[in-house]
Amino acid sequence: xxxxxxQMFTLRRWTQDLDALRFxxxxxxxxxxxxxxxxxxxxxxxxxVAQAVSExxxxxxxxxxxxxxxxxxxxxxxxxxxxxxxxxxxxxxxPKETYLSLDGLDQFLTEVAPIVRRLNEAGxxxxxxxxxxxxxxxxxxxxxxxxxxRSEAIPLGIEIDTHWVVAGGADPAAWIRRVGHRMPLLxxxxxxxxxxxxxxxxxxxxxxxxxxxxxxxxAEQSIDYYFVEQDRCYGEDPFKCLRASFDFFHRVEH
Numbered sequence: 130x131x132x133x134x135x136q137m138f139t140l141r142r143w144t145q146d147l148d149a150l151r152f153x154x155x156x157x158x159x160x161x162x163x164x165x166x167x168x169x170x171x172x173x174x175x176x177x178v179a180q181a182v183s184e185x186x187x188x189x190x191x192x193x194x195x196x197x198x199x200x201x202x203x204x205x206x207x208x209x210x211x212x213x214x215x216x217x218x219x220x221x222x223x224p225k226e227t228y229l230s231l232d233g234l235d236q237f238l239t240e241v242a243p244i245v246r247r248l249n250e251a252g253x254x255x256x257x258x259x260x261x262x263x264x265x266x267x268x269x270x271x272x273x274x275x276x277x278x279r280s281e282a283i284p285l286g287i288e289i290d291t292h293w294v295v296a297g298g299a300d301p302a303a304w305i306r307r308v309g310h311r312m313p314l315l316x317x318x319x320x321x322x323x324x325x326x327x328x329x330x331x332x333x334x335x336x337x338x339x340x341x342x343x344x345x346x347x348a349e350q351s352i353d354y355y356f357v358e359q360d361r362c363y364g365e366d367p368f369k370c371l372r373a374s375f376d377f378f379h380r381v382e383h
Contacts, residue, residue, distance in 0.1 A: 131347070133378060134164035134190050136316060136358035138221075139367055145171030147181065154185035160372045164190035166314070166356045167213070168221065175209040182213070190354040191217035191314050193258065196224070199244050207251045217313050217353065218248065219256035219288045231267050234275055238283070245283050254313050256286030264297025271297070277308055286311050290358075291343055292318035292330060301338065302346035309350030317343075317378070318358045330360045332370045334377035344381060 135157050137144055143153035150173060157165065167189050170178065182189055192215055194206055199220060210218060228237045241255075248255045257280075263273040277287060287308040291301040293316075305315065319336030321329045334340060347355065357374045359367065 131315070131352040131355045132164050132190060133162060133375070134166060134354055134356050135162050135371060136166045136168060136193075136356040137170070138168040138193070139357070139359050139362075139371060141169040142367075144169055144173075147173050147177050150178070151181050151185070154181055154187055156368050157371070158186050160368065160375050162187070162357075162371070162375065164188045164354065166191045166193065166354070167215075168193040175212045179213050189213040189215040191215060191219065191356070193221040194218045196220050196222070200240065203244060203247055207248065207253065210253050211251070216252060217254045217256070219258045219286070219314060221258050222260060225262050229262060229265065229272060231272075231275065234272065234279070237276075238280060241280075241285065242283050245285055249284075254286055256288040256312070256314055258288040258290060258314075258316070259297075260290070260293045261296035264294075264299055271299070273297075281311065284311065286313055288312065288314045288316065290316035290318055291338060292316070292320045292360075295320045295338060296328065302342045305343065305346040305350060309346070309352065312350060313353045315347055315352050315355050316358050317355050317374070318360070319374075329363065332359060332373035332377065333357065334381070335373065340377075340381055344378075 140153045143149040165187055198206055223237060227233055245255045259273055264271045289304050289312060294301040294304050317333055319331040319333050319338055321331040321336035323329050357371060359370050362370050
């Protein structure tokens with residue numbers, strides 16, 4: 130069964146210096162999570178991050194690595210993952226003005242193939258994390274579908290994000306089943322509407338997504354990690370939101 134963790138972008142206010150990070154990691158452990166996806170960290174030495182994570186009783190299940198670093202600092206990225214004992218990374222976003230077209234997709238596949246190969250040789254998987262804009266259609270199907278079809282041989286993993294699938298007008302359960310054979314990481318993120326009719330991020334179970342079907346689809350796959358993420362908390366305590374998501378997940382699962 131996949132391990133449930135926290136995508137630390139949710140807690141980015143506390144990831145910019147070591148003391149704040151230690152506080153956040155202790156709170157994450159207190160809630161009941163045992164792993165994190167490192168993302169949006171400030172200038173903290175990777176050795177200090179590794180020590181803080183270990184002291185908190187957590188592991189780094191995965192990371193998000195900026196595209197620019199993957200392209201220009203790959204040796205250091207690999208070293209950092211070895212220090213963290215982390216076997217999975219993903220790119221959080223690539224510049225859509227460069228890549229969101231079929232020509233752009235050709236360019237991305239050419240550029241990403243050697244990156245995936247180097248990471249795999251170092252024992253690290255690499256996945257593509259999408260947002261909603263990858264559901265724009267080209268030649269009759271979403272850009273993301275073209276990516277999936279043309280990248281299997283690289284091999285590129287796909288990190289599905291449930292909120293962004295819905296924001297793109299698609300079905301998270303269907304997409305999980307479509308790419309689950311190449312998806313080590315899954316983002317669990319709810320989707321709600323405010324009283325002003327604006328799309329909002331929400332703790333799991335406090336939006337309108339069909340979690341029973343989503344989690345059923347996920348359980349059918351060989352996923353290593355589910356990461357809870359809430360991009361914005363709208364004035365609510367992010368730790369409280371993460372606790373609500375943790376409690377909901379375990380109610381639904383059990």
